[in-house]
Amino acid sequence: MPVLHVSVEDLRPGMYIVDMGLSWIDHPYLYAKEGLIRSHAQIVEIIHQGFAEAYYDTEQSNIQPAEPITLKSLGISPAVPKIVPLGEELEQVENTYSDCVRHAKEFMLEARNGTVDLEPSRPLVQGIIDSVNRNIDALTSLAKIKHYDEYTFAHCVNVSIFSVAFGKYLGLDQKRLFLLGMAGLFHDLGKMQVPVEILNAPRRLTDEEFAVMKTHALLGQKTLASVKGIAPEILMGVGQHHEKHDGSGYPDCLVGSGISLFGRILSVADCYDALSSKRVYKDAMPPTKALSIMFEMRKGAWEPGLLERFIKMLGIYPVGTPVELTSGFKGVVAKSNPVMPMQPVAAVVRAPDGRGIVPPRTVDLAKHAGIKITHPLTAGEAEDIDILSILKSLGN
Numbered sequence: 001m002p003v004l005h006v007s008v009e010d011l012r013p014g015m016y017i018v019d020m021g022l023s024w025i026d027h028p029y030l031y032a033k034e035g036l037i038r039s040h041a042q043i044v045e046i047i048h049q050g051f052a053e054a055y056y057d058t059e060q061s062n063i064q065p066a067e068p069i070t071l072k073s074l075g076i077s078p079a080v081p082k083i084v085p086l087g088e089e090l091e092q093v094e095n096t097y098s099d100c101v102r103h104a105k106e107f108m109l110e111a112r113n114g115t116v117d118l119e120p121s122r123p124l125v126q127g128i129i130d131s132v133n134r135n136i137d138a139l140t141s142l143a144k145i146k147h148y149d150e151y152t153f154a155h156c157v158n159v160s161i162f163s164v165a166f167g168k169y170l171g172l173d174q175k176r177l178f179l180l181g182m183a184g185l186f187h188d189l190g191k192m193q194v195p196v197e198i199l200n201a202p203r204r205l206t207d208e209e210f211a212v213m214k215t216h217a218l219l220g221q222k223t224l225a226s227v228k229g230i231a232p233e234i235l236m237g238v239g240q241h242h243e244k245h246d247g248s249g250y251p252d253c254l255v256g257s258g259i260s261l262f263g264r265i266l267s268v269a270d271c272y273d274a275l276s277s278k279r280v281y282k283d284a285m286p287p288t289k290a291l292s293i294m295f296e297m298r299k300g301a302w303e304p305g306l307l308e309r310f311i312k313m314l315g316i317y318p319v320g321t322p323v324e325l326t327s328g329f330k331g332v333v334a335k336s337n338p339v340m341p342m343q344p345v346a347a348v349v350r351a352p353d354g355r356g357i358v359p360p361r362t363v364d365l366a367k368h369a370g371i372k373i374t375h376p377l378t379a380g381e382a383e384d385i386d387i388l389s390i391l392k393s394l395g396n
């Protein structure tokens with residue numbers, strides 16, 4: 001069959017989309033749902049879902065002439081702001097991040113008594129939003145570079161960061177971003193009412209223990225509900241952050257659109273941070289690996305397109321990921337490439353013989369067809385690479 005490749009912005013009603021059976025890792029933004037494109041509204045939805053390309057069968061298509069659709073004409077703007085250079089923003093926000101983790105420890109310990117005070121968190125969540133507005137890569141990379149022994153507290157902050165970044169990417173306004181950031185920060189509040197031997201068990205929980213662990217979503221929601229004037233969006237997000245699209249989640253086995261937008265966003269952010277973090281029973285996993293595991297589980301867990309958009313926001317190799325190149329050099333991803341996600345910009349810092357490269361040499365892999373990323377480095381392999389200093393030294 002005569003098949004042509006098309007960018008989603010050039011899709012037209014009447015095009016018959018075909019599934020070429022291509023792998024996600026090579027074509028992460030390929031729209032491959034077989035069938036006829038019926039309307040402009042459908043094209044807008046495909047673009048909103050984060051797809052970038054498609055293949056169509058010219059014989060089965062009946063293309064109607066149409067004005068070209070551009071992102072601008074649809075009112076869609078590239079939603080990843082980079083107003084301030086990454087290095088500069090990292091310098092500025094490093095203290096904000098550690099302040100947030102310290103504060104999370106305070107309010108989480110206080111929540112053991114079933115009480116919470118939201119007021120001191122407000123400026124910190126606003127600080128997260130301000131940083132994401134300046135450069136979305138700063139806190140999303142910092143959250144994965146910094147390692148705290150006490151996972152539970154850093155996790156609250158990280159879920160707030162990834163939720164705010166994702167909300168921003170999805171186009172939420174500043175007021176809703178603030179509520180979302182608060183929901184992220186407090187999403188696991190109820191865990192502090194779970195017995196500590198279950199919460200910190202360095203092993204798989206028994207069925208009985210897991211049943212107790214599951215109560216944390218409603219316990220947290222209940223504690224927050226006692227705060228006068230709290231926004232219902234926060235309560236729904238916290239109570240629903242373990243619900244799943246196919247109804248297999250908890251506590252209420254909600255299905256599809258029965259799960260609030262905040263619940264869905266928190267679920268993605270929570271899963272990403274949990275998988276990629278170091279825990280007492282497992283090492284930190286490279287972000288790329290965490291995203292590929294989430295991609296495998298996406299059908300049951302999230303509505304179609306949601307995870308794809310999250311991956312598109314971060315990149316398959318998120319900024320700050322240490323990687324090895326086919327040339328044998330090692331480096332750190334310094335800038336993602338939304339069009340060619342497998343070919344980001346890397347800051348090369350180590351030669352194949354182990355020699356350090358100072359200052360780091362920036363290589364745009366999209367412009368070097370012969371050089372590719374072989375794999376993201378594990379925490380052990382990247383032990384001698386000071387990722388934060390490298391990113392701070394860069395101008396992008």
Ligand SMILES: [Fe+2]
Nearest residue numbers: 187188241242
């Ligand atoms: Fe949770």
